[in-house]
Amino acid sequence: MAVQTGLGEPRGPWFVSPDLDPDGRGGTDPAARERERLLGGWRGWVAGRDGIPGPAAASAAPVPAELVTAAEKTVPGVVSVLVGGAAGGSASGSGFAVDSEQHIITNDHIIARGRGGPVTVELPDGRRYAAEVVGREPDSDLAVLKVPSSANLTSLPLAKPGATRVGEPVLAVGSPLGLPGTVTAGIVSALDRQVRLGDNRHRAVQTDASINPGNSGGPLVNARGEVVGVNTAIATIDGNGSIGIGFAIPIEQVQQTADTIIGKGG
Template identity: 85%
Template sequence: AGPSAASAAPVPAELVTAAQKTVPGVVSVMVGGGAASSASGSGFAIDNQQHIVTNDHILAKGGGGEVTVELSDGRRYAAEVVGREPGSDLAVLRVPAVAGLAPLPLAKPRSTKVGEPVLAVGSPLGLAGTVTAGIVSALDRQVRLGTTRRSAVQTDASINPGNSGGPLVNARGEVVGVNTAIATIDGNGSIGIGFAIPIEQVQQTADTIIGKGG
């Protein structure tokens, strides 16, 4: 057997298609900057009104500074903060209609299965459009999300700083959760245990925020 025998197994074609569909709808989120505190993460369009879901902790780390969103094609827009929900670590932004973001499809409630392949999409360490693959490791994992303990989707797809707020999608390209936290050893990077806010919680919270904030 030649060197190729040790190569990784082929990536399933459906994951390649899911990545192609998802990346254009994912944005980089940058908060603050300059002398003030700054933070960055990811987000994605959830409807046709240019509402973007992201993590509240990104805005909190940014110290309430101005929010800028960068699209996959490099265009940048100032974003309005429609509303925040620290308790669930979710926030909703909105960019001008000219951005033309297409919303990502959402998975049906309670349809996610342990063992199914998933992709984490976002901007880890500022590297926009990064895709990592893994599986759903567990469901209903009780972890601290925002200010409270909530059920989360556990995945071994690599999640690193900057992935927060980005989507975790299944092989059909449907969002099953919002990447929000990782477990680490001595604070050092991804060890294959990441957590995402389940899409049911995301949809409910986003609808509430948008309903209040317009």
């Protein structure tokens, strides 16, 4: 039995999609389609439960209007990232568009777990594109992808450096457990939190917005819909999933690293 020490080791919330073929593309077998159909019904139940209009939301507390607006602005720019290869490695996560050239920011650990396999990006409307890996920066756990201009993704605005405050409301947006367009709410619970991820130490934005496997690489946005960080890890006790403490790479680091990668890779 593992020895519990504090919050346990922060780790990337990996997710291996059951719908990935060995080549990293979506499965087409009847069982996979049936899983998707069942998940679709479950998504509707979750949406109603979490305050999005629906039968289960009739008695829910009102959602702050600014967070609803922020979610509406953010979801169109967030994608699912699917990585897989014949070598057996596969992983899923999230990402988001940052400019009109269709560059997408995600976590490097998602690409690494794919072991060099092809990278596929799934858009909010279900379209899929093979993505080019423009560049990777393992030390900061960031990578930049690029999809064709025909994807026409909505780019997300970035928050100003140093503008994030403890206590402000935030949304984590991504594809936890393969459920695209999922939005969870919380607050910034700490800034400049020192966390160790693998062999590297990072200064992170800490949040209590729910972050689960598949959220990696997705944006953490403020009530204005501006990206304040990239969701990258969760704290666990004995490795048993999210306990309500998540970490995001601060936007200052994200912008600096992305600008460097894009400048070198085009």
